[in-house]
Amino acid sequence: MQAFRHCGLCVSRSFFQSRTDFLHSEANMAAIRRAAACLNFLRGASTSFCSNRSVRQLRRSTGTSRNQTAAFSVGTGLCALPFAQAENLSHESLIRRASCLVTDSANTYLSQTTLALVDALTLYTKALHTLIALQKRYLDSIGKLTPAEEDSIWQVLIGQRVEVSDRLDECKRFESNWMNAVNICELSAEAAYSSGAEHASMALKTSLQVAQSKVEDMKKIQLAAEKSLAETKADEIQRMAEYASSIKLQDLEDVPEAYLRED
Structure with missing residues (x-):
């Protein structure tokens, strides 16, 4: 988070300068490289977070589907039981x-x-x-x-x-x-x-x-x-x-x- 704040500060400062000075300044180039590194880091972290969350959701949904499948199987098993039918009163x-x-x-x-x-x-x-x-x-x-x-x-x-x-x-x-x-x-x-x-x-x-x-x-x-x-x-x-x-x-x-x- 500190790196993210530092990168954001650097980027905000660089936008207040002119585009020519910004491109020719080595400090500004170093700031760009740090900002790019921070963005890549944040992208990887967000991707990992989203993937972990997706995995948990997938597991949760899988467990839910398994419970639903088990309940459905139990229900179908009960429906398949041969209940005694009343004799035809002819x-x-x-x-x-x-x-x-x-x-x-x-x-x-x-x-x-x-x-x-x-x-x-x-x-x-x-x-x-x-x-x-x-x-x-x-x-x-x-x-x-x-x-x-x-x-x-x-x-x-x-x-x-x-x-x-x-x-x-x-x-x-x-x-x-x-x-x-x-x-x-x-x-x-x-x-x-x-x-x-x-x-x-x-x-x-x-x-x-x-x-x-x-x-x-x-x-x-x-x-x-x-x-x-x-x-x-x-x-x-x-x-x-x-x-x-x-x-x-x-x-x-x-x-x-x-x-x-x-x-």
Whole structure:
């Protein structure tokens, strides 16, 4: 700065002199050279200052552009994320959803009716076996019981037969509900398959097959118990006939010979 002030003073002084004296004076020539050197120095300093400032601005702008680029990249990344789109609520999709709900309800109805029918068949079979055991016990004790004991056993047999009849009516009632559930499941499975819900249709058909298999197994046990009861009744009829004939023979043997003679 001092050199700049000194050069400016020298230049200002030289302009107050005449042009001829100024050119021929060695002092003035030296002043011109110093002024030129000062101008070159100032030009270099200003150029360096401007270049440094330009570099800083460039760095600053570069950093800003990088931040903007990063923000833009983050934004574009968020925009590129595959957000879940809502399912198209067309008539086909709504019908498919409704058919799936129907299959679920039909499966629940089938499960409840199957459980009720299986339990009813189980209780009915147990009642049959109890009746069979009582009848066999009675047949084994024919002719060995007093009238009071025989009457007591007959009361138990009658009560057990009433229970068997009630259990059979319960089985018929639950079987009617179960058949309705089977029909509903078949229709629901067909509706689900036609609407495009093949998975729900196949699942319901599988549940239907399992339910039918369980009921068939219990009915086989029931039929076996009923067959055993029928055999026991046939044996009872035969034993009672034999017992009645034996009583008649005994009565005939007890009649006095005088009453058997002809007059």
